[in-house]
Amino acid sequence: MTDDVTTRPTHDVLSPAEIAAVKERVTALMPAVRADLEALVRIPSVSLGSFDQAHVDASAEAVAALLAAEGLDVEIVREGGRPAVIAHADGPEGSPTVMLYAHHDVQPPGRDEDWASPPFEPTERDGRLYGRGAADDKAGVMAHVAALRAHDGSLPVGVTVFVEGEEEVGSDSLLTILDKHGERLRADAIVLADSGNWDIGEPALTTTLRGMIRVVVRVTTLDHGVHSGMFGGAVPDAVTTLIRLLATLHDEQGDLAVAGLKAGSAAPLDYDEDRLRAESGLLDGVSTIGTGPILDRxxxxxxxxxxxFNAPSVETASNTLVPTASAKVSMRIAPDEDPQDAYRLLRDHLERHVPWGARLEVTLDDEGPGFSADADGPVYDQARAAFADAWGVQPVDIGVGGSIPFVAHFAAKFPDAGILVTGVEDPDSRAHGADESLHLGEFERVCQAEALLLARLGALGTTRG
Structure with missing residues (x-):
């Protein structure tokens, strides 16, 4: 919201009876919301180009139909990439506008045998709904739909819904969409539903995200492969050379050894090594790496x-000094680090440390900025209050080590908007992995919180200068 918003105190924007009524309406809606979520999960909308993109089209059409059924004006847009859905409904005169973001594309499922149930057949076990996209991010789509349904055609705010179709492959056309359709997406508050909560029963707002760069590192030592017995011991092979080079990226304690990179401090939340081991699957006897608080790391x-890593496989290797080898390296960077600066620092490090004078190529494969929110003001106040309404406990502010570059793009395009990074995931959701799942109890609270957020923002009202 803009600085000229007039507000009542956070605690009395909605009465206890109004809060209870919204929560009860969402609870009554959940069977239908779940059924629609399961229908979306059954569409294998993998946006990776090697998969059938007709399913991504079908997913966009299904999302558009859900939003049209709630009375929104809907359009499916393409700007050189996968289909996105933009939908809008006006609110009362003078009310703020809220933009709700999610994405309908999903990651590849991987091997069927790694799943306890088929990845595109949603299956409930022990209060969790399993399936690819059940959490990331079709539950985000349905949280938006549930919030709309909770207000039954009488939205307290203007709402624009933007459901992207290529987030899982890098959002290549997002900047073009923001450029061409930015005025349709402009809002006072933006809810980006693609993150998670601190734990079951403990809601969170994501206020920092690390940025990223991805590079391909290639070393060459020979113009052709030669006999390892004839020349080994005097001539370096590319695989050993590359391994030694990659090993210079970390010091003996496992901290990143690339000089000049920024580092920050995380929120002082309680997160010990036992929890890290349980959530990551770290094997007994394998130590953690790095120094300092775990959440900083x-x-x-x-x-x-x-x-x-590209090199001959164990099964096909011959007794040959390999002439060239390459690796792909993913580097996560501090929320306020410039990706191009980080790339130059990494490249310079590799050039200084390449062993034995080997030929080196470092190619930037991808990059994305981090995000750090100024988590104060009326939008954040009402979001925290809505989370407390839904969960019965105060939310915490968290960071996420993964990168969601589109968040920074929204922040740059709409600098006056309050940006809320929320989500449906919990530490056991296993997004991107086998047996991805959604905790159904938490999902209901997410839907309640978003419906209450719309009600709270509408109750604030706004005056324009």
Whole structure:
């Protein structure tokens, strides 16, 4: 909301009876909301280009139909990429406008045998709904739909819903969409439903996100492969050379050794090594890496991970000195680090440390900015109050170590909007992995909180200068 918003105190914007009525309406809606969520999950809308994109089209059409059924004006837009859905409904005169974001595309499912039930057949077990996209992010879509339904055609605010179709492959056309359709998306408050909560029963607002760069590192030592017995011991092979180079990225304690990168401090929340081990699946006997508070290491300090390696496989390897090898390195950077600065620092480090004079190529594969919110003001006040209404406890502010570059794009495009990064996930949702799931009890509270947020923002009212 803009600075000229006039407000009542947060605690009395809605009466206890009004809060209870909204929560009861959402609870009554949940069976239908779940049924619609399951229908969306059954659409295998994997946006990776090697999968059938007709399913992404079908998913966009299904989302558009859900929003049209709630009385919104709906359009499916393409700007060189996968289909996105933009829908709008006016609110009362003088009311603020809220933009609700989610994405309808999903990650590839991986191997069917890694799932306890088919990835695109939603299945309930022990209070969780399993399926690809059940949490990330079709539940985000349905949280928006549930909030609309809770107000039964009498929205307290203007609402614009923007459901993207290519978030899982980098949102390549998002900037074009923001450029061409930005005025349709402009809002006083923006709810980006693609994050998670601190724990079951403990809601959170995500106020920091790390940025990222991804590079391909290639080393070459020979112009052709040669016999390892004839030349080994005098001639370096590319695989060993690359391994030694990658090892320079970390010091003996596991901290990133690239000089000049920024680092920050995370919120002082209670998060110990036992919880880290349980949530990450770290094996007994394997130590953690890095120094300092765990949440600093996860949320605000830089890290680097080798996520891919090109070299002869064990099964096909011959007794040959390999002439060239490459690796893909993903580096997460502090929320306020410039990705181009981080790339230059990483490239310079690799150039200084390449062993034995090997030929080196460092290619920037992808980049994305981080995000740090100024989490004060009426939008954040009402969001925290809505979370407390739904969960019965105060939310905490958290960071996320992963990168969601589109958040920074929205912040840059709409600098006067209050940006709320929310979500449906919990520490066991396993988004992107096998057996992705949604905690159904938490999902109901997410839907209640969003419906209450719309009511609270509408009750504030606004005056324009």
């Amino acid at each position: 996860l949320w605000t300090k830089p890290s680097a991970t080798t996520i891919g």
